[in-house]
Amino acid sequence: MGASKIMPFEATAIESIPDTVNRCKATFRAQTTKPLSYRLTQLRKLYWGINDYADALVESCKQDLGKPVFETFMAEVDWCKNDIVFVTKNLEKWMKDEAAPDIAFSNSLLNPTIRKEPLGTVLVIGAYNFPVQLQLGPVIGAIAAGCTVVLKPSEVSPATAMVIKNIVEQYLDPDCVAVVNGGVPETTALLNEKWDKIFYTGSAGVGTIIAKKAAETLTPVTLELGGLNPAFITNNADPRLAARRLLWGKLLNAGQVCMSENYIMVEKEILPQFVEQLKIALKEFYPNGQRNSEDYARIVNKRHFQRIKKMLDETRGKILIGGEMDESQNFMEITVVLVEDEHDPVVVDEIFGPIMPILVVDSIESAIRTANSVHSTPLGLYAFGSKAETSKILNEVTSGGASINDAYYHGSIPTLAFGGVGNSGQGAYRGKASFDTFTHRRSVTTTPGWMESLIDVRYPPYAGKLAKMRRLTTQKPNFDREGREIKGVGYWLSFVFGLGANSLKGAVARWVMVALVAVGLKKAQGSSSLPPWLR
Incomplete structure (x- = not known):
């Protein structure tokens, strides 16, 4: 089954979208998705769908992004399978009612409880750079929470979008989970529907459009966006480790990673050692060069290739390493650029590609000021140095997440909540956080009849009752x-x-x-x- 031929991309008929959405809404209203047994069955079937179509997903990711087999299994196929296993093992515990915390003795008589209830029918709009993980990951959370879901995969990774459609249609309840493929017209039609939540992964520009559209109907959103993620290398850092780990962060998926470092601030004394270690690591990773390696991805399409190339064409910086590219293959070598200031074209916008800008700084304080002026709320932050220095950076620079002495390792742990802050997004998911993001925590109290004589102080007329009320509540x-x-x-x-x-x-x-x-x-x-x- 997984070795079947990948079908050509085909957009969903726009006129069918309202019926698809209404079918999912009817399924939710019928209480079909609420039982634990139903949720577990759907998740387990999705696991086997991903497993059976693993070869097709590897091939589709290669077609869409030139993604290496290792990266597809590590960050796509196995990631989703492991997430499903973790969720299914813990879902019953997560679904249980919770006693309200820190309740005073008098209020405890009302048995205050928090119920976990699914939000309803949700829309998930995926991203192209990790076309399996970033599209099925939120769907796993939605199913676990008891929601029905419509998934809109990215049309920029069309081969994978078609494989995912096949998996969903063959393995999952079609009245619970549906896939709508297409581009802007289909997405617009979906956004014209009323949802109980919208989950979007992608650029800040599109995220703004979605947030505005959702606001018209008071629809809650989770936005997983990118950011101008800073990296810090102090004079006390280990230059070899910093070079290897940050280089890996830029090489994975050819730098098409929302958490990838957008610029690296290096204290001047350690700069020569750091650059030298970059050269050594690059040669070690790709002894025959990146172009000839099966372990290096390609830029997703010519439009994005030209966008990244334009940054290099306009930079005022000096290329220290790399720079080779071939548009016919969407190949772009890792390119290390020494820039003069934070206003350089390769710094002011999110790169989302294999460019590694280096900015020399005089001190940690200077680097912190730069990070807070360039983009005060990045998705990720990466600091290399002494414990005191990295603690200072963490304390003074806000970010969605952070990895100390590494490149976005915090984002590779599927049970650690992942999300942005401010301009880099809102909300979080992965593991239990995926369940939580599609769940309504409903507060419930039950007042027994025998308490009537105790609470009659709240009823009018109020004359003479204020003092008594204050004695009870102050x-x-x-x-x-x-x-x-x-x-x-x-x-x-x-x-x-x-x-x-x-x-x-x-x-x-x-x-x-x-x-x-x-x-x-x-x-x-x-x-x-x-x-x-x-x-």
Whole structure:
């Protein structure tokens, strides 16, 4: 099955899109997708669909991106299969109701609970650079959450889009998950539908359009965007490790990675060693050159090739390594450029290709100022140096995620929540975070009938009731007017009675405190009627 021929790309008929969406909505309203057993069955079938079509996915990724077999299995096929296994092993636990945390004793009588409920019918719009992981990854989360989902794969990776369509149609419930292929017209038609959530991976420009469209119907969005990701190399860094790891970050998928470093700031003393180590590592990785290697991808199409080439044509920097390219094959060699400032054309825009700009800095402080001025909320941040230096960088530069002494390793762990901040996106997914992003945490309380006499203070007429209400609800501050914390008897009583009502520790602590108070009162009255264990 997986060795079957990849069909030519075919766009979905626009007039069929409303019926597809309505079918998924009807399935959700029928409660079909809510049971654990249904979700697990769909996820397990998707696993075997990916497994059976592994060879076809390898071939389609090669057709679309020239992607090496190793990279397709590591970051696409095996990534999705491992994610499904992790999700299925933990889904029952994630779906369970949660007791509300830190509930006061009086509120615990209402059994406050958080239910995990699917958002509904969701739209997933995928990206071309990792056309399996970035498209099926969110779908895994949507199915796990109990949603129905329509997937719109990227038309820029058409071969993989068709393979994914085959997998979904052959292995999954067509009333639960559907694939719509096409370009701008089909995407526009999808955005004209009302969704319970839209999940988009791609550029900030398109993300802005989607966010505006979603705002018209108050539809929540998760946006996984790119960013001008900075890397820092201090004089205390290991130049060999920095070179090898950052070079790997730029070589993977020919630099077409949203987390890839967009520019590297290097303290001047370590620059010669770093550049030399780049040359050594490059020769080690590709002893016969990148052009002749099966381990190096190609740029996805001529439009993106020309976009990246234009940056190199306009740079004011000096090429230190590489620069070879062949448009007929969409081949572009890794190109290291020493730039003069952060306003160079290869720095001001997201590269999304195999260009590695280096900017020399005088100090860590200078590098931090540059990072915060170029793009204050990148998707990733990569710092090499002493612990004190990397801690300072983490503390003073905001990013969606960060890898210390490596290139975007934080994004390669499928159980670690992944997402941007500010201009690099909103929301997160992967592992449990994928379940959470398509789940509504619904707060529920149940007020027993016998409590009516306790809560009648809330009913009109209000005359004479305010003081009573305040005695029941007012929280005493544990701080003075200068903001200093006060830890007196009242503080400890408040702490004990505020412990979680459903916590064994909290229950024990409350009854111990009640017993101690009772003992104190009896002793104060000189009573000798206490039981032996309280005397």
